[in-house]
Amino acid sequence: MLMSVATGLAVAGNYFAQPLLDLIGRELRVGPSAVALVVTAAQGGYALGLILLVPLGDLVERRRLAVALYAATAVFLLVSATAPNGTMLLVSTALTALTSVGAQVVVPFAATLADPAERGRVVGTVMTGLMLGLLLARTASGALSELGGWRTVYWVNAVLMALMALLLHTFLPRLGGDGGRLTYWGLLRSTVAMFRYEPLLRWRAGLGALSLASFSVLWTALTFLLVRSPYGWSESAIGLFGLVGAVGALTATVAGRLADRGHVQVVTGAGTVLLLASWSAVAAGASALVWLLVGVIVVDLAHQAVLNSSQNVLYALRPEARNRINSAFLTAFFVGGAAGSALASLAWAHGGWTGVCVLGATLSAGTVVLWVLERITVNRAAGKLSKTSVHQGHDPAPAASAD
Known part of the structure; x- marks a missing residue:
């Protein structure tokens, strides 16, 4: 705590x-x-x-x-x-x-x-x-x-x-x-090299970047919506909207418990699908506060599920390089967030709330696609390792376990 x-x-x-x-x-x-x-x-x-x-x-x-x-x-x-x-x-x-x-x-x-x-x-x-x-x-x-x-x-x-x-x-x-004899500059080179040697880091960095981009689109454009009709809220009232988002954030421990029970991939998949579905509620929130509240809560819940499950996957890769993996992942993660904020302003200027929702839904759809591709790629690689072990007379279990 x-x-x-x-x-x-x-x-x-x-x-x-x-x-x-x-x-x-x-x-x-x-x-x-x-x-x-x-x-x-x-x-x-x-x-x-x-x-x-x-x-x-x-x-x-x-x-x-x-x-x-x-x-x-x-x-x-x-x-x-x-x-x-x-x-x-x-x-x-x-x-x-x-x-x-x-x-x-x-x-x-x-x-x-x-x-x-x-x-x-x-x-x-x-x-x-x-x-x-x-x-x-x-x-x-x-x-x-x-x-x-x-x-x-x-x-x-x-x-x-x-x-x-x-x-x-x-x-x-x-x-x-646990960096052993690494120098500082060697440590930085090793951090960048993580993307080359850890395929799961590449997939999860992409997932995290798109998820935070979608999240940032909502929270960047929300102020533009709430200051206008039919809402017309003051700045202090808009600030209190952060309390609504906090409801979704509080679900992170639930996602974590599910991951501990071996359902980390289910949590990721459900998070990406929920993130995409949430934008229909956000779109309806253009004129209905109840739908806007539902959309904000579900966006935050889904984003937390994707983030928490991704970190669980990555932290299990190489314990001795956990900070370097975290650094590489979060750099991509926050680059995605910055891009989402910038794109939200453009979407609002050219398409209003509808343009914002199309952008958010498109980014969310990208998380679904990446998660599916990751599962296909990882399962295919595990299958090849298993067949190789069988042909060589080894027990295929270790390869599956490593996956």
Whole structure:
């Protein structure tokens, strides 16, 4: 539970500024286009952190790495809280995002500590915290800014991140990296090479990227829909919509438990189909709030099922390279999310809510196709290995088990 809260707080820091851009721009005397770069800085910094810092978990002592990243994030949040101008805020935001990938050091840490029979539940619990942090950040940000201005958000998060660093240092066990004699640059090369040597990583990276792209399309375009007729909601009311998405995020542990019982492929398949089906409800939500609520909950539920089951598949591949595999997977994952956000704006501009729903459904259909192709490819490879073993007089069971 501590690790779940820690991941949520780390990720939330990258989304606090989104509903506050107007307030920040007015106080720092920065134009709308320039202040919007705060969001870009957060995305870019996080992507760099995934590539440059997360793989270190396979090389250095993991508790020390996690604590150092959380402490650094607290410091950079303090810089943001006291930023005198837009340039300083941009720099501190990028650095905060860079070190906030400590959350992605904690997730494989939890998977390593967990008993294999309970890994799905444990990863699901930690990822629930991460998704809740992502979804509820905007709601918390709006509430805190009303209490004491936009800087209050950064002050509070800095204190909480410092507290998390202390708690993680106190309660996490020491856990050394397994990178052996790898140098840092060798570690980075090894991370990229994972895509070449692990076919399942390629399939699951594609699944994750399309799933988050579909998820991002919904949450990016939702504001455009809710500020217009027939809804006409205020910004604070729209921020509360994150609470609806949290309902779907809370199902991650259910998907994890099913994965622990040997149903990980069923969870993935059901998640992709549900993701596609959810867009019919989202489309009906253009004029009906009930259908919109159903659609949002199912999108989040399905996305969580795809993400959690994919992580369970990948964490079982090579325990000694778990952080590198996580880094490679999440880099593709968040690239998909960024692409989804960008495409959502274009879809809204050219096709309105209908265009958004067509885009979301198309991306979701892509997850179904990839999952089917993965199963066909993996089963075919397993069949070939089994036949080869039989012809050579070996027991085919080990090959099937390895698959």
